[in-house]
Amino acid sequence: MLILRPEEVEGLLAMTEAVAAVEKAFSDWGKYPEINLTRRRLHFGDARLCSMPAVLPSAEKSGLRIQSEILAVSGGVQLYPSRSPLVDVLFDTRTALPVAMILSSTQRGMTKDGIPLRTSDLMTAAISAVGTKWMSRADATELVLLGSGKQARNHLIAMTAIRSFKRVNVFSPTQRAQRYHRARRHRARGYKHQCAGIRRRMVARRYPCNLYRWQQRRHGAGGRDRAETAGTGR
Numbered sequence: 001m002l003i004l005r006p007e008e009v010e011g012l013l014a015m016t017e018a019v020a021a022v023e024k025a026f027s028d029w030g031k032y033p034e035i036n037l038t039r040r041r042l043h044f045g046d047a048r049l050c051s052m053p054a055v056l057p058s059a060e061k062s063g064l065r066i067q068s069e070i071l072a073v074s075g076g077v078q079l080y081p082s083r084s085p086l087v088d089v090l091f092d093t094r095t096a097l098p099v100a101m102i103l104s105s106t107q108r109g110m111t112k113d114g115i116p117l118r119t120s121d122l123m124t125a126a127i128s129a130v131g132t133k134w135m136s137r138a139d140a141t142e143l144v145l146l147g148s149g150k151q152a153r154n155h156l157i158a159m160t161a162i163r164s165f166k167r168v169n170v171f172s173p174t175q176r177a178q179r180y181h182r183a184r185r186h187r188a189r190g191y192k193h194q195c196a197g198i199r200r201r202m203v204a205r206r207y208p209c210n211l212y213r214w215q216q217r218r219h220g221a222g223g224r225d226r227a228e229t230a231g232t233g234r
Contacts, residue, residue: 001098006085006105009119014112015161018126019133026130028057046070055093063090067106080106086119115157121150125158133162141166148172 013021029036035055042049052065066089070082086104091097104119111117117125143165145152156168 002100004100004102006103006108009102009104010108010110011112011114013122015115015117015122015126015129015157017112018122019129019158019161022123022126023130023133024058025054025056028055032057046072057093060093061090061099062093063088111157117154117157121154124151125154128155129158129162132159136163143168145170 032055035057037053039050039052042051048069048071050065050067050069053063054065055062066087068084069080072079072081083106085106086102088100088102088104089098090100090102092099106118106120109116109118109122111122140163143156143159143163145156145168148170152170159165
């Protein structure tokens, strides 16, 4: 049985490979909806055990991801004072034998392209990329990001794996976040970027509709055409 430690997992996957793998899994789930089970979380005091079973018929593999966490809340924000690595156990559906155990760090990670990205963030962004690939226009050249935090950065990496953008528009409630995003996320990627402020209530409540109205006021009746990909609800 193959056993991979966290340091051995780093650099194994490129974002394009992760997107392709997720797309294949979704295709399998569409054919066999009974294998798409939800994540389960078992709570006891401050401890939580998470488990996610899955089957990939096309690869003749089944598996289970488990993780143990200690939870805390500070200022209304959920924190993790302690978390185990992600533990993925894979089985061969033909023989029922275990074939691999993969441990991934929740603190650090890296893609094959050398981009710092944790395994869990790689998975989340790849899922969004598959949805965007199928629900946005193939010739879309502009991307809108609502917010400029960690998820915005991760999703930008994923979206550029499926589309060739000429402009990225970042809307953030804070100027500090705008400056950080402008300096650290886009500068070396070869496309134009635009960072703009947007009211907190516009981000927090029904932001696709509000963003559309905000762009109409800023750009006129054609403003909606400036936001054609994920983040706008189209």
